[in-house]
Amino acid sequence: MAQVKLTNVKKIYQGNVVAVHDFNLDIQDKEFIVFVGPSGCGKSTTLRMVAGLEEISEGTVEIDGEVVNDLQPKDRHISMVFQNYALYPHLTVFENMAFPLRLLRPKMSNKEIYDRVTSAAEVLGITEYLTRKPKALSGGQRQRVAIGRAMVKDCKVFLMDEPLSNLDAKLRNQMRAEIILLRKRINTTFIYVTHDQTEAMTLGDRIVIMKDGYIMQVGTPTEVFDEPANLFVAQFIGAPMMNTVKCQLIKEGKKYFVNPYGVKLEVDGEKAQILADNGVETRDIILGFRPEHVDIVKENGIPVSVLVNEMMGSEIHLHVLTSDNAKLIVRVPTVRLTKEEREGLTAGKELQISFPGKVMHFFDPETEKSLLVKE
């Protein structure tokens, strides 16, 4: 249980390659923070700097008020779960989990070690595998052992580096739910790295979205979804990706309108108010709207034709083409459609779509920053 504070943390590799730029973040005690971003964004590097596996080029990392820059990993009171499990193949599951306890000084009694390992194994449902070697386990079981090994030790910060990436989709969902339960049980500070926005959204108290070594936004899952600070965050969070179109934001008196695909749509009152507060005048923008906020309408909509119909079960992802050849994605819950309607959504089908003003996002085409962020 501890606060973690990263101040102006920078990672510069040989050849002046900067992997992490000026990273500033305060992680609260018992907070579950998720670093998310595409490959090479610096999320794992940042985590490894907290763990002490990577040297910190500039800045400071504090755990529980103590600067740990020059401390060895073993002296930082951390536990870590690796993407590839990193189990010791010559040891049994029991000995793998007991490994960190056997290294403790003063020595821990065998009984205490036994109690801790068996109780962790029970929580993770791996009691029956305690005498096996890692090679006799499946991927999911191995990951449980890796989590168990990190659990048995009293640690201030629990680090997880893409722990679910190597599991198949079904198992990943199951383990994700188990990590949520585990978090409640362990009740310590978590830093979790993933490239999967679904994991980030479902697990994190707060999410740190990174790109090219920079923090793009820090916020709760709701904040980063509803109020993305920039185009990158808007498109990274949410699946399928947010639709975007270059168009004009038009100010008429106190009202704001947008004109995507040659159709004039009014901006909702609350968002118009924020734009007015930010002093936004008529200008070019990138308009963003999420696939799930698009409705199929009978009239006065944007005419489109269906390109591809992806039937996902509970919903259909329609890839559609506008009259000016722009591609959009529309998410249609199947429960809203009759069987005929569902079957009618085939390639070439002409439709009209629309979306309400309250779900629109506006971005500066040059800086890609959101115009809705209050200055």
Next chain:
Amino acid sequence: MAEELLNTNTPEVVEHKKDKRHMGLTASRTISNTVIYFILVIMTVVWLVPFIFLVLQSFRVESTGMVGYIIPEQWGFNNYVNLFTNTKFPKWFMNTFIIALATAALQTIIVLCMSYTLSRLRFGGRKFLMNFMLVLGMFPGMLTMIILYRVLADLHMTQQNSIPGLILVYAASSGMGYYVSKGFFDTLPKSLDEAARVDGANRAQVLLKVILPLSKPIVIYTLLTAFMGPWGDFAFASYIAFNNSNGMNVAVGLNSLISTPASIGKNYTMFCAGGVVVAIPITVLFLFLQKYYVEGVTGGAVKG
């Protein structure tokens, strides 16, 4: 009818084609296997004959010199008995054993530490050091013999005191033989080291508790090569012993038994018996350690 005749893909024809192809494959495989086995048998015979010859000669008791036949007319252990009672062979054997054992232990420790360091740690001059040692290793060790003798003589580590001298020489340069074990360590996932370090291990504990247990084949390989080097060394050992029979190892000692034409006639079969005895410890060591010569034991460590 004509169509039927032209149709070459009737089931019967297809079946026949398959059979023919099958027969062709089997026949060509049989021929190539025969050729390969023939070559292998010849190579095996060429390789084994000297050993068989040596063993047979060591049991010959009707005469002690060199003879023009292989199978002894009279068999016995006289040569072995003489070797142990009438020569300093036990002393040479013990000298060699001590040198080889100490060298094996020291060299293994040095090589493994060196290899692990070069595999895992990044420090200034690492690449230069590796290249430098590679180039240095290309010079024949014999070139250093004179200066090393001088140094060892000043330290009183020659002639009857050659044991510590030889151990020092063999162990001192051992770090240069890091390539094979570094190559092996490079194949072990670095995340194992990292996991152990996060779990509370220091670098030495990582090496001892995680890396070495996973590196049994390479540890055994290093031990065996480190043992065999001094065990069979002749040139350097004879130079350091400098004709003092108390400081000789088995190779030098046995050679001294047949150093003149007259002594060949007298000691040749005993020399052969010595050769057989020298081979025993190495054979036993191999038999004992070969079970560790298994494929790596890293299964299940990380996601494959």
